[in-house]
Amino acid sequence: MNSHNTSHSCRILIVEDEKVTALDLKLTLEDLGYEVVACVSSGEAAIAAATEQNVDLILMDIHLDTAMLGTEAAKIIMQKTGIPVLFLSAYSDDQTLDDASDSLPYGYMVKPFEKREVDAAIRIALARYSADLELRRSEERLRLALEAARMSIWEWTPDNDEDIRLNVSHTPPQLISESLDDLLVNIHPDDRDKIHKQIGSHQRHQQPVRFRKHEGNDYRWVELFASLFRWENGDRRVIGVLHDVHERYLADEQLRQANAVFNSTSEGILITDAQRRVLNVNPAFSQITGYTQADVQGKNPDEFLHARRHSDQFYPRLINDAQGYWSGEIACQRKNGEFFQAWEHVCTVLSDDGQLQNFVITFSDISELRRVEKNLATLAYMDALTGVGNRVRLEQVVSDALADGIEAPGSVGILYLDLDGFKLINDTLGHSEGDLLLRVMADRFKQTVRDEDTVVRIGGDEFVIVITNAEQEDDLKVVAEKLLQAVQQPVSLSREKVEVSASIGIVLSRPSVQEYEELLKAADTALFEAKRQGKNRYCIYDFALAMEFNERLRIERSLKQAIRNDELALEFQPLIDLQTSRVYGVEALCRWYHNELGMIPPDRFIPIAEQSDVIVDIGSWVLRESCRVLRGWMDSGLPELKVSVNVSARQLTDSRFAALVSRVLTEFNIAPEQLELEITETALQANEQILRQLEHIHKSGVGLAIDDFGTGYSSLSRLKELTFDRVKIDRSFVRDLPHSSNDIEICRAVMALCQVLSLQVTAEGVENHEQLDMLRELGCHCIQGYLFSRPLRPELLADWIRQTDIAAVLR
Known part of the structure; x- marks a missing residue:
């Protein structure tokens, strides 16, 4: 334990619903010398613990086990006990910050955070709380003094x-x-x-x-x-x-001076006459500045205290001002010549007839506070893992550079960089090795670019380099080549040496692309093209990409109105059980019929929707519409079916998704066993919250299937961690059957694995009997594809099911 931490005697209550996070935080606090009185996981438990136990500070998560948010619990705790609350949250959106501000917290930290950040935040919160407490005590002393006056x-x-x-x-x-x-x-x-x-x-x-x-x-x-x-x-x-x-x-003048000077206050106080000559000072003034009263008696504070004099118009305006006071930050100077920042308050004292009698100047040394604020500001703009800038820093640098470019020549260059194969290293070697790789790459990027350029990490393995005063695209190409070479150098991790490459998207600001969001999306479009061309290369945003980018923007804007304009529709493709020779279910597929653009395929608009919150609205619509159609089929006498609905990773990160599923099933009187959710391998990599939510949904009886299996980087341990019911083999492994020996072995391995884990297997994209026969031979349970039917509208699919002899097709 560090020696400076042994003086801590603060008793802290941890409110965190993640047990591992709570335990890690508890150990960190105890290592820092704090005493953790308890760890609770809900707002209700936090209120009870704050009321019953002796607590000095509460570290509060916002999204907890129960319906009560941490911000609601914090309000109640402050009203009941006055115990200070410091928020620790993974969220920093505007709504969350507004809710947190309403509860008047003593700090707000965004997860993840370093040990030193936690210590700094706690110290600042306790210092602020101590100052507030001292102020309340001072007010109480004044009240008691007035009550003690002997009066008739x-x-x-x-x-x-x-x-x-x-x-x-x-x-x-x-x-x-x-x-x-x-x-x-x-x-x-x-x-x-x-x-x-x-x-x-x-x-x-x-x-x-x-x-x-x-x-x-x-x-x-x-x-x-x-x-x-x-x-x-x-x-x-x-x-x-x-x-x-x-x-x-x-003796009114002398008594007003006596009442204005509180010898116990920590703020420095000077009292001057109407000509601003010092009449009296308090002990705190001498302690802060080093001046005694004899040193400053009769002098103007502008002569010895203020590093920069107030303007000649300052005091006349103050005298004529209706409020008669001014507050602000000002640079001051100690007797030894040292400068410090102070928060100063200047007010006038008038006689009963309105004549100016005195000026009262109070000030406090805020230099330490400014240093802490500067450090916190640095942390706010810095990526905690790599030490380079973060997304906030990126927006600030680009926006400032674009603003400067209006007055001075020079463009802004954006290089959007993504490490190729990073997920594989992260999954196979572990997150700690992946983090080390990211730190090494961040250092290489900083050494490759100029000092005036900015390197930021915006998340995962994605970095952005901002080149200011760029004159032409050739300059950015040179930088991109250097970055690619820097990335390709082997990296010695803790256990072994690895090699990675990178893909880079480049954009140079021009009259047609001059906004921060547009620049970033343009660079992202170029990055996507670089990856599509084979990775380990750079791609410059040009006219062709601009056309694609503009189309993406148009689609993104139109998506927000698609549901409202009734432009979305569902089509269903049957799922054929090979053992029973019947349709056991259908997969719901979303279609978008735009009024101007016509039919937009899902592979075009779904990825764009995934990048914004509109995917949540579309996903909710698809889920509800699928259950509504299923209810209609059941009411019309169609044999019992299971409907399979695709779910995005962004939907699963919404804590309300499980409740939405339950509510929709209840609304249409659908049994949970008749609904199946399809999740891609990529979605399983998002975070542990997704896995917990899927486990909760599965316990309710809803089926789970892994979609496009084999195309992602998911660890096979995911199949063991979550109780899935079915695995869907991606069509890319079915397309070349039975002629591709590699695809045959891949399908054979997947089916063997699923047999061990008691999982059903569905093969997508079956279009001919050769594929069907091979899949049967390999032991596939279910197939889906054009061999039986293309996706159909609900009414057409119902007729197809009634009229089609599945057994005949299978023969």
Whole structure:
């Protein structure tokens, strides 16, 4: 344990529904010297623990086991206990940040994070909470001091306008009973109207007045405090104090200075006269600046404190300002010449007749806070794994460069780089080795480009290099060649040496492409083309790609209206059981009939939809429409079928997806066993949350199938971790059967594996009897393809099922 951590005595409550994450965080905190009082997984448990246990700080995840979000729990905890909350979340979208801000947290960290980040965030949160607590204590001390003042108390019970009597207790005690009018005779004529109008009509009243005990005596200044109370029966009573403050009033200037200076405050305070000459300072001022009161007595603060003087118009504007104060950050200087940043508050003190008497200047040293903020800002723009910039940094650099390019010549070059084969290394050697490879590559990229260029990692194995002041595409080609050579150099990992390549998409800003999002999408389009051409190369965004890019943009914009405009439709392709010679199910396939573009094939619009949230809406529509059609078939007397629906990885990351499946099944009275969800191998690589959600769905009775098996990089352990029901062999392995010996062996191996794991096998893309016979020989259970039927609209498929002799086709 580091020695600087042993001084921590903070008791921390962890609220995290991921047990492994909670345990890792607990061990990290204990290693830092903090005490973890408990680890809970729901907002309700967090509220109970915060109420029952002695907790100094709560580390709160936002999305938890139960319906209650961490932001809701944080609000309740702050209201009940005031315990500070620091959010730890994997989400940073605008809605989540807005919800988190509403609960007034003491910090927000985005997962994943480093050990030092956690320590820094906790320290800052505790420092801020300590400062808030000290401020509340200071306010309480002031309240108690006011209550401790010895003042005469009076009480007035108004009966009616004709007979109002006032009891006043003086020092020495004496009781005077007289009508209010008689009492007002002893108040100075200029003050009577104010008292008569306000007393008894305001909830609280405070007013200095001139008062004399008897006619002929001199008027003395007294201060009248009053509070109006109303009883349930409608009676009113005024209770307050009447205090002789004549001597205090005569010494008003000295008393105002005394009240303005709090010797216990941590802020530096100076009091000057109207000419800004220092009259008094507090101990904190000397502690912060090193100046004693004798050093600064009679001097203007601009002469010794401010590193840069206030402008000549500053104080005249402040005097004429209705509020009479100013706050802001300013550079200050200590006695030893050291500069520091301070937050300064300057206010005017006026006499009762509105004349300027004093300036009160308070300030606090915020240099340490600014250093911490700078470090946090650096972290906000930095990828925690590799040390290069992150997506936020990318947007900032590109946007600034584009803005500068408006005034000065020069274009912005974007090189979008993706490591070829990284997923294979990550899966076979482990994530730690994959992370090491990413760090090595990030260092190589930084060494390859100029210092003024920017390297960022936007996620996974994808990097973007921003070249500023690029003049032509040939310059970017040179950089791309250097990057490809740097990537190809062998990398020595912890256990073995590996070699990888890269694909690069290049775009140069021009009048037609001048927005951040457009540049990034254009570079991504060029990257996709580089991968399509065989990888380990670069591709420049040109006119042909621009046409494709514009089409993608048009499709993306139109997709958002497709459901609303009723442009989507479903077609169904039958799934044939070879053992029973019957249709046991159908696969739902989405079709898009655009009003202007015509029929857009799924392989064209689905990948575009996958890159935005619109895939979630399309997927929900397909699921509901499939169940609606199935219900119609069942009601029409069609034999019982199973409907198979494709689900994207983005749908599975939505925590509400399982509830959606259950709700749709209930709505159309469909048994869970009649629904099957098809998931691609790529989706299984997304995260553990997807696997947990699939496990929950499968337990409800819904079937699961792996689609396009053999085309991804998924580990075979996924088949063991999740209870799948069926594996679909991709059509690319069926197309050349029975003439390709490689495809035969691949299909044979898949079927042998599935037999061991008790999984059903479906072969896609069966178009002739030669393929059918070979698949039968290999032991395939089910087939799907044009040999039987193309995808059909619901009404046509129902007729096909009724009229087709499956056994005859199989012969």
